[in-house]
Amino acid sequence: MKRSEIQPEPTVAPYDEPTGGWGSVKSLAQKSLAEGLAISTIWNTLYKQNKPDGFACVSCSWAKPADANTFEFCENGAKATIWEQTKRRTSRDFFARHKVSELLDWPDHDLEKNGRLTSPMRYDASLDQYVPVSWDSAFAEIGRELQALDPKSVIFYASGRASLETSYMYQLLARVYGSQNLPDSSNMCHESTSVGLPLSIGSPVGTVVYEDFEHCDMMLFFGHNTGTNAPRLLHPLQEARKRGVPVFTFNPVEERGQMRFKNPQSPAEMLSPGAGTKMSSEYFQLRCGGDIAAMTGIAKTVFQLDDEAVAAGAARVLDTAFIAEHCHGFEAFERFVRDASWESIERRSGLARAELEEVGRTYARSDAVMAHYGMGLTQHRNGVDNVRMLTNLLLMRGNIGKRGAGISPIRGHSNVQGQRTVGITEKPELAPLDKFREFYGFEPPREKGMATVEACQGILDGSVKAFIGLGGNFSRAVPETEAIETAWRNLRLHVQISTKLNRNHLLPGAVTFILPCLGRIERDRQASGDQTVSIEDSTACIHGSKGWRPPASPELLSEPRIVAEIAKATVPGRSTIPWDEWVGDYAKVRDEIERAYPQYFADFNKRFLQPGGFHRDLPACRREWKTENGKANFHVPEDGFDTDPDIDTRGPDVFTLMTLRSNDQFNTTVYGYDDRLRGISGSRMVLLMNGEDMARLQLRDQDLVDVETHADDGVDRRVKGLRVHAYKLPKGDVGGYYPELNRLIPLWHHAKDSHVPAAKSVPIRVRRATDPATAQAAATPAE
Known part of the structure; x- marks a missing residue:
C-alpha cells in the first residue's frame, strides 16, 4: 500500500469560532514547536516580516502598508515562514537512504516536512537515487545539455x-538562449x-491601493477565500x-474569513468573549459559475433605479458623464442586461x-466601491x-480611477504579479525586446512562446x-496530473x-x-555585501526585502x-x-530594470525601501485608458450566463467540482x-457535498466514494476513496482539495482566451466506492 494513500478517517465538527483569534495563535505555536523552533526565535523573525527594514512574506502577495502593525503577518504567512525556517534538513544522507521510487509513495506533506535542501544533487538512474554533485559540475553539464537542444523545446x-531581480535575469537567460517559453x-x-x-481598462493589474480602504463606502467580494x-x-x-461599510460576499462555499474575524493583535478583542467582527453584511452562496448571472441581476437593479430617477426628475443613478466621456460599448451592455429575465438570473445564480436587488440598491447609493475577486472568478471556462x-x-x-474605488484582483504567490512586470511572459508584445537587443547585444526570439x-x-x-523550474511544484499544480x-x-533535461x-x-x-x-528570509551576502531584493504586491506597489537569518546550509547559492x-x-x-557584476551587486540589476521599464521604475533604488514601497504608475488609476480605442470598454459576455455549452452536468450523479x-496549505505546499x-482534521481525502444531494444518492457522512471526470474524450480520470x-453548499456543487483532485481536470478544460485551468467548474460523477482495497487504505491510520 502506498504511503501517500494512507490517511485516516477525517474528523469533522462544525467550526463556529472567528478567523484569527486564539485558534490562529494556538496553530502557530504548534507549528513552531513541530519544526524545532523556539518560540522566541520565530517571534523575533516574524517581527521583521513585511516591515520596511525586514523581509517580504514568501506566502501571499497582499499589500504591505506604510504604517505597519507591530506584527504585520497573518496565520498563513507565519506558517510559510516557520516552514522555511525549520530545523529539519533534507541532506545528502537523506538521499543516500531513500530511492526515488520509494519517495514517490510519500505524501506531498511528508516530502516537504523533511526540511530544507542542503546540497546540489544529480539523479543517478543506476542507483535510482540522487547523489551529490559539485556546483561547477552541475552548471557545466546543464550548459552542455541546453546547448545540444533546440531552444524552442525548452521550458x-x-x-x-x-x-x-532574479526574474529579470531569468527571462534574459531564456531569451539570450533563444527561448520564449x-x-x-x-x-x-x-x-x-x-x-x-x-x-x-488597458491595465493588466488592479487599480486599488491600500489607502483606498480608508475612503471606500462599499465592497464586493467574488470568489475569494480571504481568511485562508x-x-x-x-x-x-x-x-x-467597524465604520459601517457594507460588504457583500458571493461565494459558493461559506468561508469563515468573510463571516467573522477576531484580530489576534488586539488584546481587547482577544480577551473579549464576543464572536469578533461580522465581516460580510450579507453572504450569498451562489451556484458555482453563477457569477455573471448575479452581476447581471445587480446591474439590472441599477438600470431600474436609474429609470425611476429619470421619471422622478431626480439625480441619475448611472454616472452618465463618466460613461459619455470615458466608455465605449455601453449600449450593447445595457441591451444585454435589460433583455435578461429575472427567472433566468435566479435559476443560474x-x-x-x-x-x-438589495445589493443593487446599496450599490446605487454608494459613492466609492471596490470589487475584490480571486480564482473563484478566473478559474472558469x-x-x-x-x-x-x-x-x-x-x-x-464610475468606480474606477477615483479614490476609494476600483477593481482588485487578489493575487496569490508573493511576487507572481511582479515577475510578469519585468518580463516573465511567453507573449513577445509584453516584453521590451527592442531594448533588450539594444542594451545587451543579442537578438531576442519574437515568436509567441508556450x-x-x-x-x-x-x-x-x-x-x-x-524543463527548468525556478521554484514551484509544477507537475502537481497543473491539470491532467497522472498523464503529465x-x-x-x-524529458532529456530536468532542473529544479x-x-x-x-x-x-x-x-x-x-x-x-x-x-x-x-x-528569502536568509542573509544573501555577495561581493558588495549583504543584498536586498524587491517584490511587487497585489496593489502594484514595489517593496524591498532583506533576509537576516543564517542560511540553512553553507552550500546554498542565491537564485540570482x-x-x-x-x-x-x-x-x-x-x-x-x-x-558576475550583477550577482555581486543587485542594485545594478535594479538599475537595468529601471532602464528597461522607466514608466514603472523611475528612481528604483532610491524608492523601493521607503515604507509602503512605491506604486507603479498605472494610467487606468487616473482614467487614462491604454486600450486599442482609448476608452474603457463595456463587454457583453460571449455565452451570456445561462449555460456553458462545454460543460455537461446532466445526470443524477453528475456534479460541478x-x-x-x-x-493549513499554501498553493501546493501542505x-x-x-x-x-x-x-475538518486528519485527512485531505474528503469530498464536501450538499446534504440533499447526499440523501438523493443514499450516501451518509464518512461514506467512501469514487469520483471521475464526466467527459467524453476517452481518458479515464478518477480519484478513489474520498470520504x-x-x-x-448549493445543490449540484461539490468541493475537494487541490492538488489532490487536479488529476480530474482535463488539460483542455480551461478558460477561453486565457487558458487558465477551469478548476472551479469541473464536471464529475460521484459514485459509492466499490473497491475494498481503497476502503482499507482510507481507513488505515497515517504513519
Missing part, C-alpha cells in the same frame, strides 16, 4: 517566489485578469466594517431576485468574461525536451531550483538536477547566482550582460492535515 518556468504560476490563476482587464488565502486583508476590511463583467459593474457608476497549458501539451506529445507525471520521464523537496523532483528525466537555493551560472555555462559570449485550499476553518461529508 523556463517560474513560480511566484522569485524576486524582481516563459510560463509562470499566473498562467494557472490570474491570467484571466491579465487578458480581461487590458481589454476593459490573504488573511492580512482582513485587517483593513475589519476597520471598514441560485440567488433570489430580492437578494440581488468563462473566466475572462467573469473579470470583464465585474469591471462593467464598476464602470456603470504558456502553462501549452507546455503541458508539449510534455505530453514529446515536443518539450527540457508519466510523460515527464521522457528549490528550497525543499517536492513531488516534481521525483520525476527524473535523462539528466536531472536539484539546485538548492537561499530562502544560480541563474547567472547557468547563463555563463549555456550562452557564453552571446550577449554583453555582465552576469470546485477545488479548494485548506487553511503544512498539515487540518482545515480548522472548515472543521464524503455533508457541507453547506
Whole structure:
C-alpha cells in the first residue's frame, strides 16, 4: 500500500469560532514547536516580516502598508515562514537512504516536512537515487545539455517566489538562449485578469491601493477565500466594517474569513468573549459559475433605479458623464442586461431576485466601491468574461480611477504579479525586446512562446525536451496530473531550483538536477555585501526585502547566482550582460530594470525601501485608458450566463467540482492535515457535498466514494476513496482539495482566451466506492 494513500478517517465538527483569534495563535505555536523552533526565535523573525527594514512574506502577495502593525503577518504567512525556517534538513544522507521510487509513495506533506535542501544533487538512474554533485559540475553539464537542444523545446518556468531581480535575469537567460517559453504560476490563476482587464481598462493589474480602504463606502467580494488565502486583508476590511461599510460576499462555499474575524493583535478583542467582527453584511452562496448571472441581476437593479430617477426628475443613478466621456460599448451592455429575465438570473445564480436587488440598491447609493475577486472568478471556462463583467459593474457608476474605488484582483504567490512586470511572459508584445537587443547585444526570439497549458501539451506529445523550474511544484499544480507525471520521464533535461523537496523532483528525466537555493528570509551576502531584493504586491506597489537569518546550509547559492551560472555555462559570449557584476551587486540589476521599464521604475533604488514601497504608475488609476480605442470598454459576455455549452452536468450523479485550499496549505505546499476553518482534521481525502444531494444518492457522512471526470474524450480520470461529508453548499456543487483532485481536470478544460485551468467548474460523477482495497487504505491510520 502506498504511503501517500494512507490517511485516516477525517474528523469533522462544525467550526463556529472567528478567523484569527486564539485558534490562529494556538496553530502557530504548534507549528513552531513541530519544526524545532523556539518560540522566541520565530517571534523575533516574524517581527521583521513585511516591515520596511525586514523581509517580504514568501506566502501571499497582499499589500504591505506604510504604517505597519507591530506584527504585520497573518496565520498563513507565519506558517510559510516557520516552514522555511525549520530545523529539519533534507541532506545528502537523506538521499543516500531513500530511492526515488520509494519517495514517490510519500505524501506531498511528508516530502516537504523533511526540511530544507542542503546540497546540489544529480539523479543517478543506476542507483535510482540522487547523489551529490559539485556546483561547477552541475552548471557545466546543464550548459552542455541546453546547448545540444533546440531552444524552442525548452521550458523556463517560474513560480511566484522569485524576486524582481532574479526574474529579470531569468527571462534574459531564456531569451539570450533563444527561448520564449516563459510560463509562470499566473498562467494557472490570474491570467484571466491579465487578458480581461487590458481589454476593459488597458491595465493588466488592479487599480486599488491600500489607502483606498480608508475612503471606500462599499465592497464586493467574488470568489475569494480571504481568511485562508490573504488573511492580512482582513485587517483593513475589519476597520471598514467597524465604520459601517457594507460588504457583500458571493461565494459558493461559506468561508469563515468573510463571516467573522477576531484580530489576534488586539488584546481587547482577544480577551473579549464576543464572536469578533461580522465581516460580510450579507453572504450569498451562489451556484458555482453563477457569477455573471448575479452581476447581471445587480446591474439590472441599477438600470431600474436609474429609470425611476429619470421619471422622478431626480439625480441619475448611472454616472452618465463618466460613461459619455470615458466608455465605449455601453449600449450593447445595457441591451444585454435589460433583455435578461429575472427567472433566468435566479435559476443560474441560485440567488433570489430580492437578494440581488438589495445589493443593487446599496450599490446605487454608494459613492466609492471596490470589487475584490480571486480564482473563484478566473478559474472558469468563462473566466475572462467573469473579470470583464465585474469591471462593467464598476464602470456603470464610475468606480474606477477615483479614490476609494476600483477593481482588485487578489493575487496569490508573493511576487507572481511582479515577475510578469519585468518580463516573465511567453507573449513577445509584453516584453521590451527592442531594448533588450539594444542594451545587451543579442537578438531576442519574437515568436509567441508556450504558456502553462501549452507546455503541458508539449510534455505530453514529446515536443518539450527540457524543463527548468525556478521554484514551484509544477507537475502537481497543473491539470491532467497522472498523464503529465508519466510523460515527464521522457524529458532529456530536468532542473529544479528549490528550497525543499517536492513531488516534481521525483520525476527524473535523462539528466536531472536539484539546485538548492537561499530562502528569502536568509542573509544573501555577495561581493558588495549583504543584498536586498524587491517584490511587487497585489496593489502594484514595489517593496524591498532583506533576509537576516543564517542560511540553512553553507552550500546554498542565491537564485540570482544560480541563474547567472547557468547563463555563463549555456550562452557564453552571446550577449554583453555582465552576469558576475550583477550577482555581486543587485542594485545594478535594479538599475537595468529601471532602464528597461522607466514608466514603472523611475528612481528604483532610491524608492523601493521607503515604507509602503512605491506604486507603479498605472494610467487606468487616473482614467487614462491604454486600450486599442482609448476608452474603457463595456463587454457583453460571449455565452451570456445561462449555460456553458462545454460543460455537461446532466445526470443524477453528475456534479460541478470546485477545488479548494485548506487553511493549513499554501498553493501546493501542505503544512498539515487540518482545515480548522472548515472543521475538518486528519485527512485531505474528503469530498464536501450538499446534504440533499447526499440523501438523493443514499450516501451518509464518512461514506467512501469514487469520483471521475464526466467527459467524453476517452481518458479515464478518477480519484478513489474520498470520504464524503455533508457541507453547506448549493445543490449540484461539490468541493475537494487541490492538488489532490487536479488529476480530474482535463488539460483542455480551461478558460477561453486565457487558458487558465477551469478548476472551479469541473464536471464529475460521484459514485459509492466499490473497491475494498481503497476502503482499507482510507481507513488505515497515517504513519
